[in-house]
Amino acid sequence: MYSRIAGTGKYLPERVLTNFDLEEMVDTTDEWIRTRTGIERRHLVADDEFTSDLAYRASLAAIEDAGIEPGEIDFILVGTTTPDLIFPNVGCLIQERLGIHGTPAFSLEAACSGFLYALGVANEFLRGGQAKRALVVGAECMSRIIDWTDRETCVLFGDGAGAVILEQSDDPGILYSSLGSDGRYRELLYASTGVSVTPRDGEGAALRMKGNEVFKVAVKTLGSMVDEVLQKNGLDKGEIDWLIPHQANIRIIQAMAKRLRMPMERVVLTIREHGNTSAASVPMALDTAIRDGRIKRGDLLLLEAFGGGFTWGASLVRY
Numbered sequence: 266m267y268s269r270i271a272g273t274g275k276y277l278p279e280r281v282l283t284n285f286d287l288e289e290m291v292d293t294t295d296e297w298i299r300t301r302t303g304i305e306r307r308h309l310v311a312d313d314e315f316t317s318d319l320a321y322r323a324s325l326a327a328i329e330d331a332g333i334e335p336g337e338i339d340f341i342l343v344g345t346t347t348p349d350l351i352f353p354n355v356g357c358l359i360q361e362r363l364g365i366h367g368t369p370a371f372s373l374e375a376a377c378s379g380f381l382y383a384l385g386v387a388n389e390f391l392r393g394g395q396a397k398r399a400l401v402v403g404a405e406c407m408s409r410i411i412d413w414t415d416r417e418t419c420v421l422f423g424d425g426a427g428a429v430i431l432e433q434s435d436d437p438g439i440l441y442s443s444l445g446s447d448g449r450y451r452e453l454l455y456a457s458t459g460v461s462v463t464p465r466d467g468e469g470a471a472l473r474m475k476g477n478e479v480f481k482v483a484v485k486t487l488g489s490m491v492d493e494v495l496q497k498n499g500l501d502k503g504e505i506d507w508l509i510p511h512q513a514n515i516r517i518i519q520a521m522a523k524r525l526r527m528p529m530e531r532v533v534l535t536i537r538e539h540g541n542t543s544a545a546s547v548p549m550a551l552d553t554a555i556r557d558g559r560i561k562r563g564d565l566l567l568l569e570a571f572g573g574g575f576t577w578g579a580s581l582v583r584y
């Protein structure tokens with residue numbers, strides 16, 4: 266028993282913030298942001314818009330694409346580090362809006378690797394026979410945990426959501442899943458407050474990152490993971506049809522493409538328009554390239570991500 270991707274969807278909030286807008290807010294330039302990161306603009310939520318709103322709309326698009334009814338879903342899992350509330354979790358919030366009752370619905374937090382973690386877990390539930398059809402979402406309102414006075418981080422992130430419908434299948438869809446983490450690096454990338462670590466007076470949750478050091482560990486760790494995926498699946502470099510990487514930095518993505526001996530035309534890039542949307546970036550990139558016709562049924566895909574924790578994950582997928 267395997268699981269396969271039956272449908273995908275995404276949702277981006279309407280408001281767009283360009284690099285030129287950011288020039289008015291902090292000491293930065295469009296040129297610096299573009300050349301160091303590859304980002305030109307990002308979408309941000311409205312004041313009355315929350316992570317579950319983005320997740321709900323992306324889920325509707327994936328449900329429509331799969332040609333199913335919400336009632337046929339029996340497992341819901343959302344990767345997010347920016348949930349609406351402490352509880353109910355985002356899975357329960359979208360379950361209620363989709364009119365589904367009684368199925369397991371939960372969220373997990375693994376920063377930018379959240380979607381890869383959710384996909385890996387859902388795959389195991391389907392393969393183990395505990396569910397037949399899963400809704401797997403990556404959704405974030407990163408703008409809510411950004412310090413908008415910190416030029417080193419505020420230029421990087423955006424909001425959005427991506428979703429897939431994963432269903433049981435006799436033919437292999439998800440071929441291999443690799444997940445990892447290392448808490449020793451917590452000081453390099455974290456959000457400053459939470460629930461049991463309560464905010465000090467006037468201080469909200471703010472993302473803090475030593476970007477340069479994160480960059481080095483990300484390239485090294487992703488490189489080893491990509492090698493592991495090839496080796497464990499008996500694949501040679503160049504055999505993957507499409508790389509769908511987490512969209513954190515164009516230079517990290519280029520390093521991975523080089524390692525896989527893939528031309529950049531075979532790499533799905535959304536970073537220019539979306540920025541880094543954390544757990545939402547991989548499913549949004551996947552949906553983008555399926556909808557514009559680049560990714561076709563039967564193609565071999567490698568999805569990968571790296572984020573705070575540190576956490577990392579990859580999925581080898583026959584679409």
Ligand code: ACO
Binds near residue numbers: 292416478483572
């Ligand atoms: N505008 C202008 N100058 C800036 C800006 C800015 N927005 N930000 C930093 N600078 C300056 C710095 O102050 C520094 O100046 P100095 O040389 O005078 O000290 C200079 O630019 C270079 O800074 P670096 O940090 O060395 O720049 P770098 O080339 O490393 O790029 C970046 C920074 C884009 C953050 C990069 O390191 C990166 O992408 N890191 C990885 C991010 C990542 O993968 N995160 C994981 C996922 S996120 C998650 O899990 C939530």
